[in-house]
Amino acid sequence: MNNKWDRMERELERLKSDNLFRRMTVFESPQTSQVKVGGQQQHLFSSNSYLDLCCEPKVKEHVRRVLEEYGSGSGGSRLTTGTTSIHAELEDTIAEFKRREAALVFNTGYMANVGILPALAGKGDIIYSDELNHASIIDGCRLSKAELVIYRHNDMADLEKKIKAHPGQKGVIVSDGVFSMDGDIVNLPGLVELANRYGLLSMIDEAHATGVIGDTGRGTEEYYGMEGSVDVLMGTLSKAVGGEGGFVCGSRTLIDYLINKARSFIFSTSLSPATMAADTQGIRMIMEQPQRVQKLQENIRYCCAALNSRGIKAESETAIIPVIIGEEGRAMKVMKLLKERGYYISAIRYPTVARGSARLRLALMSSHTREEMDGLADALKECISLAEYE
Numbered sequence: 001m002n003n004k005w006d007r008m009e010r011e012l013e014r015l016k017s018d019n020l021f022r023r024m025t026v027f028e029s030p031q032t033s034q035v036k037v038g039g040q041q042q043h044l045f046s047s048n049s050y051l052d053l054c055c056e057p058k059v060k061e062h063v064r065r066v067l068e069e070y071g072s073g074s075g076g077s078r079l080t081t082g083t084t085s086i087h088a089e090l091e092d093t094i095a096e097f098k099r100r101e102a103a104l105v106f107n108t109g110y111m112a113n114v115g116i117l118p119a120l121a122g123k124g125d126i127i128y129s130d131e132l133n134h135a136s137i138i139d140g141c142r143l144s145k146a147e148l149v150i151y152r153h154n155d156m157a158d159l160e161k162k163i164k165a166h167p168g169q170k171g172v173i174v175s176d177g178v179f180s181m182d183g184d185i186v187n188l189p190g191l192v193e194l195a196n197r198y199g200l201l202s203m204i205d206e207a208h209a210t211g212v213i214g215d216t217g218r219g220t221e222e223y224y225g226m227e228g229s230v231d232v233l234m235g236t237l238s239k240a241v242g243g244e245g246g247f248v249c250g251s252r253t254l255i256d257y258l259i260n261k262a263r264s265f266i267f268s269t270s271l272s273p274a275t276m277a278a279d280t281q282g283i284r285m286i287m288e289q290p291q292r293v294q295k296l297q298e299n300i301r302y303c304c305a306a307l308n309s310r311g312i313k314a315e316s317e318t319a320i321i322p323v324i325i326g327e328e329g330r331a332m333k334v335m336k337l338l339k340e341r342g343y344y345i346s347a348i349r350y351p352t353v354a355r356g357s358a359r360l361r362l363a364l365m366s367s368h369t370r371e372e373m374d375g376l377a378d379a380l381k382e383c384i385s386l387a388e389y390e
């Protein structure tokens with residue numbers, strides 16, 4: 001008889017032999033720069049909690065108060081019974097932080113992208129998408145009935161050539177603000193100029209830009225001194241903000257439209273008031289303490305210099321510093337050797353990045369010390385060379 005599990009088992013075997021099999025790591029402590037994994041203390045250099053706000057006492061205190069008052073679940077989707085004053089307060093806070101008329105919260109950044117893109121572009125429209133955009137943007141494009149046109153990474157000449165090949169067609173240009181696996185920053189002046197010239201909507205994903213770039217952490221627009229220029233500014237609350245949820249902000253028209261059209265917003269139970277409270281307090285902390293952002297930016301400069309001085313190529317203005325290893329098996333080996341030395345850094349492989357460009361994706365936090373970053377640079381140098389000769 002035909003074994004119905006054969007296909008899955010064969011595929012899992014293939015993944016294992018290609019060094020592409022994935023499993024989860026269980027962390028036995030909160031998400032800070034020092035964590036416990038497998039009973040061992042590790043320096044964590046791979047967290048997206050860039051400003052170390054997950055464990056901030058003021059955030060926890062606010063969450064406790066809201067949890068006590070509102071309980072655990074929200075009890076409904078946003079358009080039925082799942083919008084509390086705590087949800088509304090978060091959206092007002094996001095709009096204030098990003099200096100926009102209005103904001104809307106989705107359950108995750110992923111859900112924001114898969115909800116927004118099909119709402120904005122449908123049959124007969126075009127979505128122009130950077131080839132290195134995040135998977136959630138790719139999936140949003142796939143869900144949309146619009147035609148998808150991929151342009152070369154951050155290449156505005158290629159983008160313009162492709163726009164010109166579709167004269168008069170409506171649509172959206174979408175890009176990560178900070179690219180999630182390379183840590184580089186979108187060419188915002190070029191992208192916005194093309195969008196405005198050709199009557200297209202500009203959409204930027206601020207997941208790794210919020211709380212990280214711009215003097216006060218307001219993200220890509222602040223970095224370029226172009227505040228208010230992007231039509232659709234989306235992001236996540238799960239990284240520098242230290243909580244959970246996705247968001248989009250822009251004009252009142254945009255937000256009213258998405259409330260009525262974005263299916264991932266409409267057809268899912270809203271996040272709990274306690275989660276919303278964590279997000280609101282996280283954003284307030286960023287607004288009240290820009291020195292956190294500045295400390296993170298100082299760490300980025302220090303860490304790149306520490307790596308360069310040990311012969312490791314590292315160049316980034318964001319909290320994401322990729323150290324390219326190449327072959328998947330070797331990247332896994334370096335990760336393992338680093339772990340043995342007390343440094344936890346995730347190796348990123350295909351299909352998240354292109355085959356043969358496996359990397360250690362270093363992510364910095366504002367709370368990392370210079371000693372930790374020097375220690376990491378020494379360990380990385382040793383482990384890369386060990387993995388090469390083994």
Ligand code: PMP
Pocket residue numbers: 108109110111113134136176180205207208236237238245246
């Ligand atoms: N966009 C980008 C660029 C991301 O890196 C991520 C998270 N990895 C997301 C969207 C999704 O956000 P969330 O984790 O909140 O679903």
